[in-house]
Amino acid sequence: MKNKSVDHIHCTACHLRGFLDKHDADKALGRAQAKRDRLAAKRGTGRGIRRESRYFRCSQGLFHLTATPRKDVSQ
């Protein structure tokens, strides 16, 4: 059984899409970035477009995508 979409569950603590493991988060990150890049190409600029660059593990043990650089994470 092959499922093309990345499985995710809703994280009730963060109100974000959460991924159960790094592998899924990594796949989702790649897809999100490809989507942003297509949007940037269409607009002719990448300015003002949020671009997820990494994922982090939250208190619920789920992985979330974020555009925030690691050094700026304070919450």
Ligand SMILES: [Zn+2]
């Ligand atoms: Zn979370």
